[in-house]
Amino acid sequence: MQNTRLNSLVDFTATRIANFFGNPWRRISLVLIALLMGVFLGTAIPTTAGQTAAWDVLTAGALLIFTELVNRFNYSRNRPRPTAILPRRYLIYDVLNAFKIGLTYSLFVEAFKLGS
Numbered sequence: 001m002q003n004t005r006l007n008s009l010v011d012f013t014a015t016r017i018a019n020f021f022g023n024p025w026r027r028i029s030l031v032l033i034a035l036l037m038g039v040f041l042g043t044a045i046p047t048t049a050g051q052t053a054a055w056d057v058l059t060a061g062a063l064l065i066f067t068e069l070v071n072r073f074n075y076s077r078n079r080p081r082p083t084a085i086l087p088r089r090y091l092i093y094d095v096l097n098a099f100k101i102g103l104t105y106s107l108f109v110e111a112f113k114l115g116s
Contacts (some may be wrong), residue, residue, distance in 0.1 A: 038102025070100045
């Protein structure tokens with residue numbers, strides 16, 4: 001690939017972001033924000049989709065497909081594993097998994113609220 005200005009800018013920006021989130025506290029903060037955003041959306045999506053009762057099945061299917069895609073992306077066997085060269089996991093895997101966990105947890109809480 002040619003080293004154009006746009007390519008250099010994208011590489012520089014990606015390196016800066018990776019260095020910024022290389023700090024463990026910032027990484028944990030971003031994962032925690034993703035978890036809480038998943039909890040928020042897990043509460044907001046069913047309530048807004050359930051108001052008309054026409055989008056319930058479609059919304060449940062979309063959330064199920066999203067959850068399964070994140071599981072496949074996160075737990076697939078052919079993604080790079082941590083090694084001595086790459087000692088820790090990629091940030092996007094952790095953020096997506098935390099978002100999925102928050103979303104699933106919030107959907108269970110909503111189900112318990114409706115069941116009581």
